[in-house]
Amino acid sequence: MSFAKNLVYSRLKLLNKYSRSVNTSAIRLQNVQQVTTGKRICIVGAGPAGFYAAQYLLKQLSDCTVDIVEKLPVPFGLVRFGVAPDHPEVKNVINTFTKTAENPRLRFFGNVSLGQDISLQELRQRYHAVLLTYGADQDRELQLQNEQEQHVISARKFVAWYNGLPGAEQLQPDLSGRDVTIVGQGNVAVDVARVLLSPIDKLKITDTTEYALEALARSQVQRVHLVGRRGPLQAAFTIKELREMLKLPNVTTNWRSSDFTGIAEQLEQLQRPRRRLTELMLKSLSEQSTRSSTAAAGRQFLPVFLRAPKAISAKEMEFAVTQLREGVAVATDATECLPADLILRSIGYKSSCADAGINFDPQRGHVRHEQGRVLKDGEEKSVEPGLYVAGWLASGPTGVILTTMNGAFAVAKTICDDITAKAFDTASTKPGFEVGSQRIVSWDGWLRIDQQECEAGKSKGKPREKIVDIEHMLTIAGV
Template structure:
């Protein structure tokens, strides 16, 4: 069966490659933006921040042309590679982004890497303004001995693995053990826990990659610990994600009653979102008490609070028991060990410096900026005229897509305000990006990839089957 699917996919690939081999830059199929556009703006990064900023700029500046330069051959960033496959409704923003991309004053250049294929200075020479939005592609580490073991991987890489990010197919997480410990209690941590515990039949209806489905089908994981430094009132996951966990079939959610001592007494002091989340946890805890003595129905989801990572041992992880002081977790001398055949680290992302010319804070992992304007240096607080940053690259990895949208709109407005105030020259003619001999994927090339993925997915009863290698993407795009 597997050989049949592979053969069918190869046939489709050859058909698409033969039909579209003359597309993209090689035949100068990219049209210049609308004649009369005098202000050229380049956005580096085709994720949510980049598209929302482009949407705002095109609407507010009738005489601007926007080019989006993206490292991957495909657009949408974390919407494509970060959103959980069983959350298709979150991916609906792609429809909005597509409308923006189809604006005649916007061009998409996929498979172009800042710092390798083009430098920041080259972009600044070719555009009136440059907006950096290439996101956060690195992980924060636990800073513990033995952290480089193959059985300790980041939740970011695990998410990329089941979402089909090119290169992630090589991850091969070991799911042969009973226990997985996830360090962190944000929504990404809950996402990976849910993927590990969800029924395979439900995942088969999503765009989870085939190789991930195959690995999950043979998974021996039965228990997932979700461990956080602070208490229930500081949990970073949201009520939607918790509800989904509580509704998973054949999965028991097992709280520790001692973690909730005195929590009910504080409900009236909480703001509404936190109060609703806490009430749901307390309700689930009460239902758990009513089930006491009843055998487990199958797999287990085990949230653990007030524990800080201390050491990584063979098939287990040691945590320091913490106490809350001024809302901060302070480690005590007491410790606890949890079983951990596989450890998923989910304690945050950070960005990388794509080009040496960027004023980048390596310790904090983001571009140094003042309300989206990139700083020349950190002492004088003077800004680089015409250079901006938005999204996680500028703020650090915080918030959800709505947060990113509001932030991108705000920075795009700043660009508009600076143009109106003549903070930098927009009178000189700028040529925009010229790909030369680089294999570039245009928007029409992406449409071919999109159509191919949907066709292969439809044959399997899925919304799409993602292409997971850049080489295959380029072939289908006709590059």
């Protein structure tokens, strides 16, 4: 080895040793900033879609670097802030995402908001390709009068409240009443019902935020209605979630037998997952008559089918009785009122348009695209070269994490295919994200936040105690 090469090697070795020994976000960012060659791809959003796409791209493109830009100081999106705290096994995907983040060709930039700290146009100038995966952060509404009253809140916000999304600690839901009515019958709705009805000792060993645990310990909620406009055969919750509800200690599930008229006769026509779910509902229904009156006096989970929201008042909610016609719920003139000290709306999410440069469909609440390729403005089906979308921002809020993984892999493959086909320029040099005066949280910064949360949780017998104050996060991260 020549003297010059030996000198360079020695300096690089010394720099790497110094970078590992000094634990600051700034040094970590300066170190990875030196990667300037190859294809540069930016992913906006550090949730499941973003990390799965990064995993695929890093595996398939040996000469690419991937930067993940996230508006929060912390990664993992809905895995951190959406998955129910009593489902720790679902959060194990964080281990996979962490392994991806440790790839030397990946950089994490937390506390960077698209449309505020950096524009889409700037990102496209700095990268060969940009993939948008920032998810769905808005609620679909019932479009009813009085929907903005204090006792009507979204299930999304309630989930964010007990999961520690920064800002959600201000929600302060009123749990002093006996009756909660949840409008919607998806897994999110069932998660919320389970948290409301679970024994507090069961939740204390999860990463439910401390302020939520205190409020749930004081809760006077005894009955939770779970209301859907269609029938049992169209219920959106899955068998796993229903089993958990049926097994909750000191909670009785009461079905309405009239909702199941003619259902047993249709079992043989159903596909296996739907048949198994329906069989479980019918089995639970058949066991109701054998329960003691003492059990019925405790906490109750009350699924109600064939009811469509009609009106909201102070202590109750009015529903129109519906009939199914070719799978569509049609309202009749008949109505029913259900008691509702608190109303939780759980009828779906929608995305927001983070940047004016995004071809966004406000009606459908997602980015206009063709197989993950973002379309140009107008009616034409022509695409924006090098601009892609995946996850709920592309599909709407459907499916589970496995669905998101498959979708993200598919779009990442499309990016690889387009690079091979030279659908956009990858030969020019792109600078990537450059850290200026912004307070950027690197992956090392996140690891410091993670360590502090885990230590705080350990003293309380919990996996972690999430930090909800962004300024506190930034201080811990060292920025």
